Amino acid sequence: MARARILIVDDEEMITSSLKKGLEKEDYDVITASSGEKGIESFKDGSPDITLLDINLPIMDGLKVLDMIKKINKDAVVIMITAFGGVDSAVRAMKLGAYDYIEKPFDLDRLNIIIKKALETATLKQEVRQLKGEQQEKYSFENIVGESSSLQKMIELARKIAESDATTVLIQGKSGTGKDLLARTIHFNSKRAEKTFIEVTCTALPETLIESELFGFEKGAFTDAKTAKKGLVELAEGGTVYLDEIGDMKPSTQAKLLRVIEEKTFKRIGGLRDIKVDVRIIAASNKDLQDAVKNGEFREDLYYRLKVIPVYMPALSERKEDIIPLVKHFISVFSRELKKNTKELSTQVKEIFMNYMWPGNVRELKNIIERVFILEESDTILPEHLPKEIVASAASNNEIAHSSFAIPHDGISLEHVEKDFIHQALQISGGNQTKAAKLLGLSRDALRYRMQKFGLL
Template identity: 55%
Template sequence: MTKSKILVVDDEHLIRWSLEQNLKKQGYEVSTAGSGEDALRLLQEDPPDLMLLDIQLPGMNGMEVLEKVKDLEDEVIVIMVTALGVLETAVKAMRLGAYDYINKPFNLDELAIVIKKALETRELKREVAHLRAVQPKRFSIDSIIGASSDLQHVLSMVRKIAQSDAGTVLIQGESGTGKELIAKALHYESGRADKPFMAINCAAVPETLLESELMGHEKGAFTDAKSQKKGLFEMANGGTVFLDEIGDMPMPIQAKLLRVLEDRTFRRVGGTRDIHVDIRIVSATNRDLLQAIEETIFRNDLYYRLQVIPIFLPPLRERRGDILVLAQSFIENFNKEFGKNVRGISQAAEKILTEYDWPGNIRELRNVIERAVILEDDEMMEAEHLPRELVSRAVPAGGSPLVFALPPEGIDIEDVERELIRQALESSDGNQSKAAKKLNLGIDAFRYRMKKFKFL
């Protein structure tokens, strides 16, 4: 990690010196200035992360310096140091954009804590600003790849739903089909994009905790409830709540969710007050909810409430038109990530990719491509870098499964030929012309091989 830079501005030499020693010992990079003018010069030469600024300075005073700093380098955190202990000055400084103030004479430990907190806060702010800037792009509809009409249909629905601000959406689809991606796109394409997107996996949180995670709890509601806590619904106010794996939500909580869906109202665990929120609720599941209803593990009324707007993501094998565009897009991403230069996919590899059934859907495809990009040294992605199970399970256009796979250690092709001749004869009850046909050989060519491999 790079060291944080601190600029100490004080006209007293001894204070400058002792602060410099102390802060350096704590691992900071420290520079010092004896006047406001010097400080501003240093600020422009090499902006620090944080400034300790004395208010009483000869010439330009601390307040004036502060104003200038905020003009020149708004990002710099300024902590004012004042000997006066005058509250008014401190308040004024805060208003001008100082982060905090500390009274002289100060305790060095106390100062260390103030500095550490200030730097941490700034780090967090930067991170939030960065995420705010990149998230919407990262999760926009444009990041969802696919050429099939099925997917295009889903995307046009997503666009409409996002704009309409319809309250409740249910996304269904097998594992790895992109349900979470769609949920995020719904949020980041909507007017709620600058409000929180809060997700929870209902299958991963124990039943006893799930209710308080969603609705929050009051102090003392249960043994561990040491203080009041807001739940997801409250924290997401104005934004979107994503209830993943909703099919695994325990029945008692389903009943409470029903009320939230009906009028966006709930009570914290242990609470007596109704809380109203403005949230869009997007849920997802890879379970067959109708079957779950039959098994009486899912409420019928909840199902109908949830799927005001249903979105169904078909499995990848039912939209094979997406396979190669997705693969190409993943190749580009992984090229960047691993510094590779894979430009395309060989014909053989293309055939395998498009014919495979992809039980793990897009997630599986992504993993396969990641592995192949890492292994590939050529410009074309070759079939040999695809996992074996893809090859052995791929179904050729003709229909019957292709059962060959080259073992990694290699094989003698004559052994393969001998074995095929044997199988052809066996499955044709020794009838040579039938067996020859099965291998697409003329009778002479077949008999030649029978001799060669000593079947005759």
């Protein structure tokens, strides 16, 4: 970190100059101001990491200055310098958002300890702000790529969900279709964005752990519970809890979750007290929850509560228009991330990508592009850069697609096809049996035999 900058605002020349000297010895960059008004100017111009602010200033008093500084930057770290015994005003300053206070007369060592702690806080705050900013940028709706109408409709719905803060959302779709991405994008574009987003994968933990992770426990709830612990639902206060693979959640946890959704309350394990929470639940499932309800594995009442706003993420094979835009998107992502030249797609590779069924959906596509970026230097992506299975599978899908004899989904009898083709051949040949037989690669006798069989003679 660069040298930390400290602003001292005090009207007593003696104090400012001796503090300045002392702090400069500690290798801080120190600026000073002799009045509240000047202090505010220096705060704006110098953007100090920490401000030491005398509470007793003439004209504009320290509390007023503090208030102004906090309005300029609500995360500003301000340490108040108070007169001996001035606890009352110190308390008021803390209420206005001061970080700490120190009473006159003070020694430099004590001040230094407070400054060190305050700097840690300032750095942390800055990091959190930067991370949040990055996340907000990363999870903008513009970064959900796709031109298909099914994806566009989904995004339109998700934007409304983000704006409305209607509490519960259910995202259904196969693995790799973008459920996580969507849940985060909704959170970071909602008024909850400043608060926490917590992800819990219900499959990853055994039942008892899931409950204590989600709802926390009171001291003594079980042998190991030496102290009480807050659960994730409580920690996400004001934010979003994303429950992935909700279909795997066990019935007792389902019941507790239902209560969180319906009554916005829950109890910690071993607790008697109801705790109020304001969280938005976004649940995701790659299984058909309706089936789970039918099989008695999932509570029907919870299913209906979750399903108030259902979002369906279509499989990539159902929206082939999105394949090439996604490939281009990931090419630009990985060329940036891995600091490599961008790549073009050869015509054959485009065709392979369009013919492949993408059972792993967008995740699979993303992984393949990443792999090519890591393994291949060439500026054009060629078929030999792709995993063999994909090329083979795409080729066989291609043959099927180009076959004019596609079998209908509900099946067809071979006899029906034969009869139909004989009929067509006779029509084309104008009833000339020799010509018709030739069209079908049969002898005239073989054709006549079949015509007889199908009652065409």
